[in-house]
Amino acid sequence: MNAPDMRSVNGIQLLNLIHSRGPVSRAELSKLSGLSKPTVSEQVGRLIRLGAAIETGQGEAGESGGKRPTMVSFNATAGKVAGIDIGADQMRLAIADLEGKILRQMKVPARADKSPARVREQMERALISLCGGERGLRAIGIGVPGRVDCRSGIVLELGNVFEWRNVDLRSPLEQRFGCPVRVDNDVNVALTAEIHGGAGREGETTVLIQAGTGIGSAVAIGRRIHHGAHWAAGEIGHLTTEPPSRKEVSPRGQMESVLGEDQIAKRVRAAARRSPSLRRFSKTLSPVSALFAAAAERDSVAMALAAPIENYAAFAVANLALAYDPDTVLLSGEVFRYVLPAIEKLLSRTVPWSPKVRQARFAEEGVLMGAVDTALPAAYEQLASQLASDGLPGTAVVAGN
Numbered sequence: 001m002n003a004p005d006m007r008s009v010n011g012i013q014l015l016n017l018i019h020s021r022g023p024v025s026r027a028e029l030s031k032l033s034g035l036s037k038p039t040v041s042e043q044v045g046r047l048i049r050l051g052a053a054i055e056t057g058q059g060e061a062g063e064s065g066g067k068r069p070t071m072v073s074f075n076a077t078a079g080k081v082a083g084i085d086i087g088a089d090q091m092r093l094a095i096a097d098l099e100g101k102i103l104r105q106m107k108v109p110a111r112a113d114k115s116p117a118r119v120r121e122q123m124e125r126a127l128i129s130l131c132g133g134e135r136g137l138r139a140i141g142i143g144v145p146g147r148v149d150c151r152s153g154i155v156l157e158l159g160n161v162f163e164w165r166n167v168d169l170r171s172p173l174e175q176r177f178g179c180p181v182r183v184d185n186d187v188n189v190a191l192t193a194e195i196h197g198g199a200g201r202e203g204e205t206t207v208l209i210q211a212g213t214g215i216g217s218a219v220a221i222g223r224r225i226h227h228g229a230h231w232a233a234g235e236i237g238h239l240t241t242e243p244p245s246r247k248e249v250s251p252r253g254q255m256e257s258v259l260g261e262d263q264i265a266k267r268v269r270a271a272a273r274r275s276p277s278l279r280r281f282s283k284t285l286s287p288v289s290a291l292f293a294a295a296a297e298r299d300s301v302a303m304a305l306a307a308p309i310e311n312y313a314a315f316a317v318a319n320l321a322l323a324y325d326p327d328t329v330l331l332s333g334e335v336f337r338y339v340l341p342a343i344e345k346l347l348s349r350t351v352p353w354s355p356k357v358r359q360a361r362f363a364e365e366g367v368l369m370g371a372v373d374t375a376l377p378a379a380y381e382q383l384a385s386q387l388a389s390d391g392l393p394g395t396a397v398v399a400g401n
Contacts, residue, residue, distance in 0.1 A: 010035060011043045015052055015383070018044075018074050023056050025069035044072055050386060051078040076101065079138035081379055082127055083371030085186065086144045088161040088213050091122060095130045096372045098138075098379065100196075104130055105368075116167045124176055138382060140173060140181045141375030143189035143367040145214055147231050153183045156231060159252070161213070180378035186210075186367045187234060188225045190360070191218040193370035194330055198361035203327030207320050208360060209236070211333030214252070215259045217316070219324050241315050258312045259335060264288055267305055275301035292338040309335060310342035317343045321351045332360035 010033075017032050018024060024032075030040045047053040054075045058068040076099040083102075085092040091108040108126050111118055128134055146158030153170020170181045184192075191208040194200035200208070200220065209217045217234040219226045226233050237253030257263055265287035272278040277299040281290035291309075294302035313336065317329055331340070336359065347354040362369055 010039060011046055012383075014040065014043050015047055015074070018047070018053050018072055022053075022073040023059065023071035024073075025059055025071055027069060029072070048072075050383070051075055052383060074099075079379065080131070080136060081372060081375035082130070082137055082140045083368050083373075083375060084123060084127075084140065084142045085189075085367040085371055086119065086123075086142065087186075087367075088145070091119070091126065092368050093123075093126050093130060094368050094372060095137075096375075098376070100369075100372050100376055102369070102372065106130055114162045116164060116169070119162075120169070120172055123173070127177065134177060137177050137179045139179050139375040139378035140177065141189070141371035141373070141378070142169065142181065142183045143186035143371045143374070144169070144183065145186045145216070147235065148183050148185050149231050150182070150184050150227060153181060155183065180375075180382060182374045182378050184225070184374060185216065185218070185231075185234070187216040187218040188227070189370035189374055190332065190362070190366035191220055191330070191370070192225065192373045193362050193366045194360055195220055195223055196373050197369075198366070199330050199358055200328060205324060205326040206328050206330065207324055207326045207355075208330040208332060209316055209320065209336075210360075210366075211259050211261070211313075211331075211335050213260055213262050215256045215316075215333075217320060219320070219326070221324070236316055236320070239312075239316060239319065241311060255312055255316060258308055259316075261288060261334065264291065264305075264309065264335070271301050271305055275299055278302055286334065288334045288338070306338075310339045313339040314343045314346035317357065318346050318350050321347065321355050325353065326355050328356045328358065330358060330360040332363055332366060 013033055014029055017029055021032065026037065026040050026044055030037045033040065044053060048055065052075055053072050056071050056073040059071045061068045076097040079098055080095050083094045083096065089110050091110065092105065094102045094105045096102045106126055106129065108122055111122065131137055144155055144158055146164065147156045149156055153168065155164050155167040155169050158164035169183050173181045187208060187210045190210060191200065191206065194208060195206060200206040204222060206220045207217060215237055217236050219234060237256035240254040252260065268278060268282065268287040268291050272282055275294060277294035277297050278290060278301065281293045285293060291302055291305055295306040321329060343357060347357065360366060
């Protein structure tokens with residue numbers, strides 16, 4: 001390794017230590033890293049010039065007394081990243097510091113025209129409003145409810161509401177904002193948030209199942225998202241408990257046609273004509289909650305509607321538990337608040353090594369928070385490049401995970 005590359009590696013190693021251990025003295029950094037004190041002093045100076053580290057006062061003197069050391073900390077204000085959650089009804093955006101702390105948020109109602117050009121236009125305007133201009137962002141992370149080639153940033157398939165095919169979401173945004181853009185499936189992004197700071201922090205293999213308008217899952221193996229050979233790992237909308245008849249086949253898939261919230265709402269509205277309980281609960285509750293409230297009163301119409309929902313949800317969890325043998329299965333979505341007993345019952349009968357099953361911590365916030373977490377490593381890569389070339393003061397960016 002040549003000298004510039006070595007300096008870059010040393011600088012990144014020290015910045016990792018400053019970020020994880022700071023405030024920390026230069027002497028402590030030397031002990032922790034195994035680098036000489038002159039090398040540490042030189043590299044810390046570079047990190048300070050780049051804006052990635054700052055001096056934060058004096059620490060305590062050692063046991064033998066002497067001069068109090070100057071402490072060094074990670075500079076979370078050296079740049080900002082953006083997270084974006086593209087949903088069917090609205091787009092949510094957030095600006096965060098380099099620790100991943102969300103500073104500002106915005107919600108943008110979805111337009112009737114959901115073409116790629118119109119969605120990008122909405123996205124760009126909202127980001128400029130949040131940031132106060134086109135520059136200043138160090139990385140952008142985006143979660144979309146579809147299949148994504150994460151290497152290219154191309155949305156391969158985003159059906160249901162959007163009907164996108166092979167849409168390059170990354171390149172236009174990188175050109176507009178001059179920073180790296182990372183795009184991934186929304187459930188993968190939500191699982192990233194759970195791994196970093198939510199209910200998936202302790203497991204090595206974790207599955208997240210998320211139910212909304214669509215249903216999808218994500219799996220992290222060794223705490224890293226598994227995408228699959230066709231970027232389709234976790235696309236469970238087409239799972240079925242039995243071969244569907246020809247007229248039952250749905251382009252959205254059998255699982256999604258049963259568990260999708262819009263599909264549940266449609267069936268509840270139709271059944272409410274035959275069920276006084278459903279009509280009563282539907283006046284104040286969401287369709288999903290109204291259905292299970294009526295079923296709890298032993299309403300026969302509601303119970304008949306609820307039974308396949310419970311079965312399909314339990315089937316999805318059991319099969320993913322058998323396929324991946326996870327430590328934990330996380331559930332996100334209103335419907336899972338009501339079907340957990342059915343899931344646990346089926347797991348006890350079919351999976352001898354049943355995993356922990358629990359609600360996801362972040363729920364609706366998960367995709368937005370995960371999009372920020374997805375952006376942070378891209379910012380870190382940018383810093384590594386700057387360290388290799390000595391960068392420019394005040395332009396450092398680093399991941400917060």
